[in-house]
Amino acid sequence: MSKVFVSAQEVAERAGVSRSAVSRTFTQGASVSAETRRKVLEAAESLGYHVNHLARGLMRNESGIVCLIVSEIGTPYRSALIRAITQQLQLSGKIAMLINTDRSDGSVDLALRQAIRYRADASIILSGLPDKRIAQLCLKSGQRLVLINRDDDQEGPLRINLDDAEAARRVLTAFVRAGCRNLAFANSEAGTPSLMARESGFIAAAMEMQLEVTVARYGHTGYEAGRVLAQRLLTLPHRPDAVFCATDLIACGFMDAARQQFSISIPDQLCVAGFDDIEQASWASYDLTTFAQPVDEIARTAVMWLSQGQDLNERVKLHAELVWRSSIRGG
Amino acid sequence: MSKVFVSAQEVAERAGVSRSAVSRTFTQGASVSAETRRKVLEAAESLGYHVNHLARGLMRNESGIVCLIVSEIGTPYRSALIRAITQQLQLSGKIAMLINTDRSDGSVDLALRQAIRYRADASIILSGLPDKRIAQLCLKSGQRLVLINRDDDQEGPLRINLDDAEAARRVLTAFVRAGCRNLAFANSEAGTPSLMARESGFIAAAMEMQLEVTVARYGHTGYEAGRVLAQRLLTLPHRPDAVFCATDLIACGFMDAARQQFSISIPDQLCVAGFDDIEQASWASYDLTTFAQPVDEIARTAVMWLSQGQDLNERVKLHAELVWRSSIRGG
DNA sequence: CACAGTATTGCAATGCTGTGCAATCCAGTT
DNA sequence: AACTGGATTGCACAGCATTGCAATACTGTG
Structure with a gap:
């Protein structure tokens, strides 16, 4: 002691x-x-x-600390991303500080303040968006910012996004090829840019083929939302024969409800697609066709950018690869 | 810049x-x-x-940093625990540094060294065990250590464990009450103390009732292991009619294989129990009877102990509550 | 052996904050 | 007006490591 x-x-x-x-x-x-x-x-x-890295950081004006600002840490996709990022950071000699923003909502700002206090070299944000003023403060202090999957037009941070619209288009093609005409989109009410991009991309692609999409939104982005959305969509007069779920968790809930409460057989009577390719998507009970978040590539891109000196203010769009499994007919 | x-x-x-x-x-x-x-x-x-918390930490000899040393971060149980701990730490004004030890195996020691460099006030270890010498070094430096679910007889650290044997006993009772006589235990080869305690507790309880247990072990502690274990156990001449899986992930894999490859109906032909109560255990496809890891209590206990000055070298045993669902008959 | 050139080494300043100690200020009291 | 006690405030040092600069040691060459 x-x-x-x-x-x-x-x-x-x-x-x-x-x-x-x-x-x-x-x-x-x-x-x-x-x-x-x-x-x-x-x-x-x-x-x-x-x-003593505290003293070294003080002297060198470079702490080696990178803040990870995350909500819903327990979620499969988030935790997979955290795993990938911490690994990359450690490989390049840095260390991750983890800030959990599940509590209130001003908490991203609080988290960024914490990052400034510890003189973090950078912050990687996987949850809400920071207040513009605070983001500016970070940048002015020489702290770098990375926003993952939260599109924003602020100048300065690195913004990593996926080609959500492109993915939505591919799902639509697959559905049509499987003979589906009664399309639905199952979304949460979170309204984050990537979720909305999937939704609008899907609708736009459908429109080009003269097809309509029934959209339903409910609650947080999770399994439970999927169940509720299934209740809503599968009781419609024109029951959908294909549903694109905004995330895999929603898809899992949707599939379970479809099978157990509506005795629907997948993919015979209903085709389902998800997004994220969480581990559970590959489990035999779901065997879900979905898009893989390139977590390792995201992590590498972010950490590499942090190590470079130049090229602030960049925008990167990565490709989400379709992982074909049995929840869509044909293939 | x-x-x-x-x-x-x-x-x-x-x-x-x-x-x-x-x-x-x-x-x-x-x-x-x-x-x-x-x-x-x-x-x-x-x-x-x-x-500047670096300077403050230098001066006060107290950085406010707590290291979380974790492997398999992407796993449901681990990530839930991380979520709970970061939350508690933040509530008591501390901050978590996350160290990923998935890579090599001396990595817990490396992680602890990193903790020392940043003058962390404490380290919480959720993965392998640290070398005794390094643990001593931490303690000598005034850094506190918390070991979660990894029993060890070192002096100094707080050791938090669950009543695994007690839980195993309750599962056995439930199986017997459901009329099962052909018992099996599905474990991984990881051999961590808590997994082994569940196994030996189950066997001991069975022995008291003159019952035998078939034990199988395979691979890492995950879904895939569950599938393989099902292949092994369900092809035995005396097919088990009840299986206690060391973790929920194993149970999920086991159930999927049992149903899809052996057309076994659960719980009619086979009773299944798991451990951890990960989110997926409550999903309709599994609806698994299992024991809830009291993650919030674990987190509170650990963080509270860190804040107190006295009572080094303590051992805490927490209770894992049975969560009854439909994977065991009766109830 | 003298000298140029390079590799090491120590001194001292620097970065930023917390805090003991003494000085100062203020209000209240007789 | 003088004095007492408490609240504020500023000085200066401590805490630990990095690094520019100058001094020193060492190597090789003519």
Whole structure:
């Protein structure tokens, strides 16, 4: 309980060198003789010395910390993304600070303030959008910002998005090829840009083929919403024979309700598509045709951008690959 | 790209006070007049000042950082626990650093070293066990350690575990009451203490009732393992009529394989129980009887212990509540 | 052996904040 | 008016590591 970390000073004394020598031993590319280095490392090892990154960050004006601002951490897609990002960050010598914004809604701003306090080199935002003023404050402080799947026209941050509309078009083609004419779109009420892009992309593609789409929206983006949406859409006079769900979680709920409460056989009587390719989509009970979020590519893109000095204010659109499974006929 | 954070010095100049006054304004319980406070806050707001937690941590010898050392972040149970812990940490004014140890295997030690470098006040370990020497180093530095679900006899850390054996006993009772006699246990090869405790607890309870248990182990703890285990156990001459799966993920895989490949009806021909109560266990396709990991209680216990000064070296056993659903007959 | 050139090393300043200590201010009291 | 006690305030040091600069050690060459 003494809380005594050993400092470079002590290592220096034990090794019989100056404090600078210790510092240089632990700094990439600094000039130290092999002999000094050996003595320092030995002393450090025996005392249990570790460079104090707080002090280093203070001095270098670069903490090595990257803030991950996330809501709904327990969700399959989010947690997969977190996994990928932390891995990439660690590979490039940085470390992730995780901020959970599930509580209130001003909390993204709170999170960004926290990021500033710890002098994070960057923040990666996977939940709501930050207030423009605070985002500017971050950028002005030299902190970089990455927005994932939340389209925004602010200048400065890197914005990574998927080709949602393109994906929606492909789903439509698949549905039509399977002989479906009675289309539906199952969405949540969250209204995030990527969800809305899937919805409007789907509707637009349908319109080109003279087809109509019944849209239903309900609650948060999750399994339960899928069940409720199934209740709504499958009790319509013209029952849909194909439904594109805005996310896999919604699709799972939808499929379960369709089978158990309406005894509908998938894909014979109803074709279903999802989005995200969460692990559960591949489970035998669902075997859902869906679009894979390129989580590793997203993570690589974000972290690479953080390491580069130039090219602020960029916009990247990544491709979501169709993963064909048995929830759509034909293929 | 200027990377210029505003410092207390600048705020002091703008407000026409000393730097100490600024510091005191942002320190709980320090003595500042209302007028000075007002001037400081105003200047701080207009300049966009935020206390530098790196410097504060350096000075106070208390960074406010808690390291979460986790493997398999994308897994439902793990991510739910991360969510609960980050929430609790934030409520008590701390912040989580997330370290992903999925890569190599010495990585828990690497992670702890990282924790020391950032002078984390504590580390919470949800993955492998740390080398004893390094754990000692952490404790000696005044860093606290929490081990969740990984029993270990080291002195110093808080160890939080569940009553796995007790749970196993209750499952057995339920199986017997449902008329099952041909018992099986489906485990992974991971061999973590909690998994093994469930296994041996189940076997011990069965033995008391003169029943035998067929044990199978395979691969990592996940859905795929469940499928393989089903292949093995359901092709035995004496096919089991009840199986206790070490985790819900295994149970989901097991159920899917049982139904689709063996056309077994659950719970009529086979009773299934799981452990963790992940979200998917409540999905209609599974509706799995299982034990709820008290994630919020775990998180509260851990964070509370971190805030208290005394009582190092403690051992806490929490209760996993049975969640009764339809995968076991009767109820 | 002298000298140029390079590799090491130590000094001291720097980054930012918290806090003990002494000085100062203010209000209230006799 | 002098004095007392408490609240504020500023000074200066501490905490830890990085790094420019100048001094020193070392290597090789003519």
